Amino acid sequence: MNRFFFLPLAARSLMNRRVTALLTLFAIALSVMLFLGVEKIRLGAKESFDNTISGTDLIVGARSGSVNLLLYSVFRIGDATNNITWESYRAFAEHPDTAWTVPISLGDSHRGFRVMGTTGAYFEHYQYGQRRPLEFGEGAPFEDVFDAVLGAEVASRLGYELGDAITLSHGIGETSFANHENKPFRVAGILKRTGTPVDSTVHVPLEGIEAIHLGWESGARSPLAALYTPERVRQMELQPAEITAFFMGLKSRIAALKVQREINQYKSEPLQAVIPGVALSQLWRVVSVAETALTSIAAFVVFTGLLGMLTAIMTSLNERRREMAILRSVGARPWMIFALLMSEAALLALAGALCGIAAIYTALTAARSFIEAQLGIFLGALQPGLYDLYLILAVVGAALLLGLFPALRAYRNSLADGLTVRV
Amino acid sequence: MSRRLAHSPAGETAIAVQDLTFAWPGGAPVLDIPELHIARNEKVFVEGPSGSGKSTLLGLIGGVLTPARGKVMLLGQNLGALSAAGRDRFRAEHLGIVFQMFNLLPYLSLIDNVILPCRFSLRRREAALAATGTLTGEARRLLAHLGLKDEALLRRPVTQLSVGQQQRVAAARALIGGPEILIADEPTSALDARAQGRFLELLIEECERAQSALVFVSHDTALSRFFTRTIALPEVNRAAQAPEEEGA
Ligand SMILES: Nc1ncnc2c1ncn2[C@@H]1O[C@H](COP(=O)(O)OP(=O)(O)OP(=O)(O)O)[C@@H](O)[C@H]1O
Ligand SMILES: [Mg+2]
Numbered sequence: 001m002n003r004f005f006f007l008p009l010a011a012r013s014l015m016n017r018r019v020t021a022l023l024t025l026f027a028i029a030l031s032v033m034l035f036l037g038v039e040k041i042r043l044g045a046k047e048s049f050d051n052t053i054s055g056t057d058l059i060v061g062a063r064s065g066s067v068n069l070l071l072y073s074v075f076r077i078g079d080a081t082n083n084i085t086w087e088s089y090r091a092f093a094e095h096p097d098t099a100w101t102v103p104i105s106l107g108d109s110h111r112g113f114r115v116m117g118t119t120g121a122y123f124e125h126y127q128y129g130q131r132r133p134l135e136f137g138e139g140a141p142f143e144d145v146f147d148a149v150l151g152a153e154v155a156s157r158l159g160y161e162l163g164d165a166i167t168l169s170h171g172i173g174e175t176s177f178a179n180h181e182n183k184p185f186r187v188a189g190i191l192k193r194t195g196t197p198v199d200s201t202v203h204v205p206l207e208g209i210e211a212i213h214l215g216w217e218s219g220a221r222s223p224l225a226a227l228y229t230p231e232r233v234r235q236m237e238l239q240p241a242e243i244t245a246f247f248m249g250l251k252s253r254i255a256a257l258k259v260q261r262e263i264n265q266y267k268s269e270p271l272q273a274v275i276p277g278v279a280l281s282q283l284w285r286v287v288s289v290a291e292t293a294l295t296s297i298a299a300f301v302v303f304t305g306l307l308g309m310l311t312a313i314m315t316s317l318n319e320r321r322r323e324m325a326i327l328r329s330v331g332a333r334p335w336m337i338f339a340l341l342m343s344e345a346a347l348l349a350l351a352g353a354l355c356g357i358a359a360i361y362t363a364l365t366a367a368r369s370f371i372e373a374q375l376g377i378f379l380g381a382l383q384p385g386l387y388d389l390y391l392i393l394a395v396v397g398a399a400l401l402l403g404l405f406p407a408l409r410a411y412r413n414s415l416a417d418g419l420t421v422r423v
Numbered sequence: 424m425s426r427r428l429a430h431s432p433a434g435e436t437a438i439a440v441q442d443l444t445f446a447w448p449g450g451a452p453v454l455d456i457p458e459l460h461i462a463r464n465e466k467v468f469v470e471g472p473s474g475s476g477k478s479t480l481l482g483l484i485g486g487v488l489t490p491a492r493g494k495v496m497l498l499g500q501n502l503g504a505l506s507a508a509g510r511d512r513f514r515a516e517h518l519g520i521v522f523q524m525f526n527l528l529p530y531l532s533l534i535d536n537v538i539l540p541c542r543f544s545l546r547r548r549e550a551a552l553a554a555t556g557t558l559t560g561e562a563r564r565l566l567a568h569l570g571l572k573d574e575a576l577l578r579r580p581v582t583q584l585s586v587g588q589q590q591r592v593a594a595a596r597a598l599i600g601g602p603e604i605l606i607a608d609e610p611t612s613a614l615d616a617r618a619q620g621r622f623l624e625l626l627i628e629e630c631e632r633a634q635s636a637l638v639f640v641s642h643d644t645a646l647s648r649f650f651t652r653t654i655a656l657p658e659v660n661r662a663a664q665a666p667e668e669e670g671a
Binding site: 323 | 512514520522526529530540544
């Protein structure tokens with residue numbers, strides 16, 4: 001006799017209850033979909049996160065926390081507690097180990113997007129991903145004091161094109177009333193999409209930042225501000241007294257720790273230098289709490305899906321006592337009844353997991369460009385792999401574990417009922 | 424079919440029960456039968472009122488229940504001497520069983536329902552193959568004998584059959600592969616008198632053809648005329664004779 005005859009029997013028995021079976025399968029598929037979706041997005045997010053900045057050896061700012069420095073200088077989140085002086089910046093820009101530096105100045109915004117003052121060197125040296133440089137989709141780096149280079153997201157969301165005039169707002173916030181409207185900037189370039197916060201940044205020259213704040217020294221507009229017309233300003237010497245932070249590339253990476261120490265111990269001003277990779281992993285540790293929570297929730301959803309299956313099988317047991325008694329009467333052994341129910345649970349879980357995996361890969365492939373554009377999350381290669389196999393095994397394993405309950409119950413029923421058919 | 428005559432001459436004991444007692448867990452003894460013999464060529468009617476233990480007795484004969492005390496011998500084999508697995512195998516090989524109703528698996532075709540025992544017993548499978556050549560052929564042959572010939576009918580889902588037709592399919596299933604003993608638990612109680620008579624005649628005819636002993640239980644004493652012998656369960660069951668023990 002074929003010892004596995006109960007597999008086709010289980011399949012046919014399931015087919016006979018196809019509505020419940022399909023609903024159960026659907027619930028499992030959906031939960032597996034959710035789990036895998038969360039997982040893929042999580043991995044994509046981590047990958048994108050790690051790729052936010054590369055090629056920069058040190059980020060230097062006023063002394064606060066390294067995560068805070070990383071947040072405002074790279075992620076444009078939060079604010080610097082203090083600025084650093086131009087002199088300190090120059091001191092390290094001319095350091096013998098320094099290959100390049102890019103100063104940045106933050107604090108203004110344009111319709112909810114952060115504005116960053118910097119120099120042309122930024123477009124040369126800033127790198128992300130696997131050491132990919134910034135590329136221009138249109139236009140070129142700034143030439144004039146009132147030129148602006150937009151991140152891809154800024155341009156597409158606000159519908160800007162080359163040559164458009166934009167007005168910056170003092171401070172951060174979508175509805176700032178303190179506008180620098182008498183000194184509009186001209187869109188000189190639009191960067192290609194990077195999937196990093198660069199996409200949501202408006203870049204202007206450091207001198208431009210300096211220029212729009214002439215007459216704003218008190219923090220608000222003074223009547224003097226109107227006197228500084230763009231034409232006059234262009235004639236002025238616009239070297240900033242302070243910047244927010246600077247990026248630094250070293251001639252040799254080995255020097256990073258030494259230079260970092262030097263900066264941290266700088267006498268004239270409390271400075272702080274962080275190594276981007278180190279700060280990123282510190283920051284990720286903070287984020288990963290949410291990440292773990294998300295994964296656990298997704299895992300619980302899978303568990304809930306399987307519990308639904310358990311309920312469905314359990315409720316079917318009573319109406320199937322007849323089926324069991326018939327099988328027993330023609331010679332089925334109690335273990336076969338047990339195996340029948342176990343294979344039913346396994347079949348449901350297997351089919352559910354397979355459907356869920358197929359569905360999520362299809363969905364992610366379809367939504368890929370949307371996710372990359374809207375969330376800045378790069379999903380990488382979307383092919384089922386070993387991980388998915390483990391997931392299937394885990395789901396089927398959990399289903400078998402849960403399936404033990406109805407299977408043992410049916411086993412005991414079939415022993416206790418004997419040949420009486422109970423309805 | 425004379426294929427079984429060689430090693431099982433008529434008159435040989437099919438079922439022998441000795442000093443059998445049985446009680447459901449936590450209940451008073453339901454059965455206490457000092458002695459009961461049924462021969463290979465007998466068609467026995469066991470009658471008794473509802474709750475008198477008829478189904479319980481069939482469970483004991485089927486080897487699904489184990490007696491508290493005493494022996495059940497089938498074809499000379501003491502069931503108590505077999506392991507649970509051994510009893511299951513013995514049942515698959517030598518016993519055909521028909522229930523009161525709902526005998527068929529709704530998810531199998533009519534023919535697949537009939538050949539179900541051949542999936543569990545190699546012996547019955549081979550016997551069925553020896554008889555007609557194919558399992559399906561043997562199933563069709565038995566069904567035809569029981570009055571189910573219509574091709575369209577054979578292709579219908581079993582849930583669409585009338586109760587009488589279902590019972591005939593169940594009988595064909597019990598008979599396939601020629602088991603030595605057929606036990607039937609009120610298979611006709613859902614049928615009207617005409618259908619009952621017709622079903623019983625066909626069943627008994629087929630048992631004769633296959634040389635199978637038939638034990639048929641029912642509370643309907645009117646059916647006893649079809650059988651070679653009638654056993655009133657309360658008369659052989661001492662548990663029923665003690666008046667304080669039967670509450671139901
Ligand atoms: N699974 C069981 N567990 C406990 N008690 C049971 C079980 N099955 C039957 N009984 C009890 O055993 C006694 C005999 O029951 P049984 O089903 O054998 O009667 P029966 O003669 O077949 O009745 P009927 O003609 O109504 O089918 C009854 O008192 C019944 O309550
Ligand atoms: Mg009964």
